[in-house]
Amino acid sequence: MRTKRRSSAKTGAPRLIAGLVITLGMGAAACRTTTDDVHRWANTAQGPRKLVAVLTHDKYADELRVDAALTMVSMKPRGGRRLGLSNLLDALKQLPEAERTRLVSGMVPALDAEIRKPPTGAGEARVDTSIAYKDAAYALLTADGGPLVTDPAQVAKLREALTIWAVTDFSARMDDSSQSYGMEQVLRMLGSAGVRGLPALIALDAPKLDRMCDLVADLGDAPAKLEASRRLVGVAEEVNSDRWLKSRAPKLEAANKASKLNPTPAQFEKQLASYQEEELGRLFGSMRKVGQAPVVKFLLGYSGNKARNEKLRTTALLALEGHLDKEDGAQVEAILALASAEDTPDPVRDAALRRVGEMPRKLVADRLYQLFESPQWKIRWVGAELILKMSDSSHVDEFMAKLGPVKGMSITEPLRYGGIVGSLKQVKVAPLDLIKRYAESGNPAPVRLSALGYFFESGTKADLPAMARFAADRTPVPECLKDAKECEWKCTVEAGGKSEEKEIGTIGDFVTFCVQPAIEKREPVPLPSAPK
Numbered sequence: 001m002r003t004k005r006r007s008s009a010k011t012g013a014p015r016l017i018a019g020l021v022i023t024l025g026m027g028a029a030a031c032r033t034t035t036d037d038v039h040r041w042a043n044t045a046q047g048p049r050k051l052v053a054v055l056t057h058d059k060y061a062d063e064l065r066v067d068a069a070l071t072m073v074s075m076k077p078r079g080g081r082r083l084g085l086s087n088l089l090d091a092l093k094q095l096p097e098a099e100r101t102r103l104v105s106g107m108v109p110a111l112d113a114e115i116r117k118p119p120t121g122a123g124e125a126r127v128d129t130s131i132a133y134k135d136a137a138y139a140l141l142t143a144d145g146g147p148l149v150t151d152p153a154q155v156a157k158l159r160e161a162l163t164i165w166a167v168t169d170f171s172a173r174m175d176d177s178s179q180s181y182g183m184e185q186v187l188r189m190l191g192s193a194g195v196r197g198l199p200a201l202i203a204l205d206a207p208k209l210d211r212m213c214d215l216v217a218d219l220g221d222a223p224a225k226l227e228a229s230r231r232l233v234g235v236a237e238e239v240n241s242d243r244w245l246k247s248r249a250p251k252l253e254a255a256n257k258a259s260k261l262n263p264t265p266a267q268f269e270k271q272l273a274s275y276q277e278e279e280l281g282r283l284f285g286s287m288r289k290v291g292q293a294p295v296v297k298f299l300l301g302y303s304g305n306k307a308r309n310e311k312l313r314t315t316a317l318l319a320l321e322g323h324l325d326k327e328d329g330a331q332v333e334a335i336l337a338l339a340s341a342e343d344t345p346d347p348v349r350d351a352a353l354r355r356v357g358e359m360p361r362k363l364v365a366d367r368l369y370q371l372f373e374s375p376q377w378k379i380r381w382v383g384a385e386l387i388l389k390m391s392d393s394s395h396v397d398e399f400m401a402k403l404g405p406v407k408g409m410s411i412t413e414p415l416r417y418g419g420i421v422g423s424l425k426q427v428k429v430a431p432l433d434l435i436k437r438y439a440e441s442g443n444p445a446p447v448r449l450s451a452l453g454y455f456f457e458s459g460t461k462a463d464l465p466a467m468a469r470f471a472a473d474r475t476p477v478p479e480c481l482k483d484a485k486e487c488e489w490k491c492t493v494e495a496g497g498k499s500e501e502k503e504i505g506t507i508g509d510f511v512t513f514c515v516q517p518a519i520e521k522r523e524p525v526p527l528p529s530a531p532k
Helices: 001-029 034-039 049-056 064-075 083-094 097-117 130-142 152-167 170-175 184-193 209-219 222-239 242-258 265-290 293-303 310-319 329-340 346-354 361-373 377-387 393-403 412-422 432-438 445-458 459-466 505-520
Strands: 492-494 498-503
Touching: 034 049, 034 064, 049 064, 049 083, 064 083, 064 097, 064 130, 083 097, 083 265, 097 130, 130 152, 130 184, 130 310, 152 170, 152 184, 170 184, 170 346, 184 209, 209 222, 209 265, 222 242, 222 293, 222 432, 242 265, 265 293, 265 310, 293 310, 293 329, 293 346, 310 346, 329 346, 329 361, 329 377, 346 377, 361 377, 361 393, 377 393, 377 412, 393 412, 393 445, 412 432, 412 445, 432 445, 445 459, 445 505, 459 505, 492 505, 498 505
Parallel strands: none
Antiparallel strands: 492 498
């Protein structure tokens, strides 16, 4: 019996060990983390913590760790925050560089594929699954402390995917509020390459056309800007056509009907024209940002067309700001011709002269001086102010020589010219010395009055004795030409608490009723206090 028990003990040990092995094996299998676990954790309270644990522990296979990272990317926001993405970035930053590089390399192909997926559905049924992956790619490329994607080929792959993403359903993706990083952030990171595809989207009725033009103007390279310019001109030409008006008539009729409006045929035509004007005005605003040769040519032609709307002609000239080629004689001539033409409406002329003011003085001075011969005093006035603002004190002799023979001067002119001359940059001779010289008798009346106009704006009480000797000067002021609009020679004088308009017939009247009262009313400039 004893022998049997010993035999039983000996044979029982191997059975016990085998049972333990089987039990331990079953336990290990039960505790092993699977892909199903990783995906399920995306929707559990402790899921983010468990996913981070899988990603950061090297006991797990790289394939599962990458799966955990991508699951964090795709997690739905919690409390309005993308906790999965923020946890992913924090976890990756903790890893050794070599390990992080290996795992991120495993993520890139999936990110690339998901970013390239177009949205499905439309309207309220529209679904865009790419947003989360786009945000992750952007974050990996721009993380604080340095990008988490470092392999040049993988960086290039993600940048290419983001570039394609931006031009696919641009308008909807621009407005998508679920993004952690907006469209503009992404494009500014990508730079010129990111907006290279935007000009192809510029078309009639394209949504967000103004935003496309903003981005191309800010970030685009020369080819992108040129293509955007060409396409903008194409859209503007279409909007400016009778074909466009006919195509919009049914829409406008439907809008009137919905609003219970019943315009007459003439009123309807005005509505259409106003609609067209608004559309062109918006396009001119985009043209102002993009510029380039096609836009400049179109806007110059439009602004110079007398049959076009005055307001839009003015807007076209304003849109040319900073885009004219100063070396292009045809462009310079077109602007100068528009500014100097007698039949150019004042708003259009003012806008043209602004563009003239952007050009080198040597290119435009002679043409501006030609405006001094205009029978319209306002044309000369605007041209004279412009040329003075482009001058320094070395040009005053030239200016006064051109001003001397003018006819039909208004009092507004000398009052403004004198003030500007006094503020010119000094070269060779002080502006005030020139003013005193030109105020003396022997100079033509327009010149003397312009010199004395300095004291109207800037004279001090110390100048009153010098002014007194001009008070008896009987030299006549230049008379306004017949039918000259708003031309006058009058100054308002206050006496005994009452205001009285005085007619100005002579240089003495100009000094007595305009210059001296202005000086006397002016507060004295306080002297600097003595140092303590």
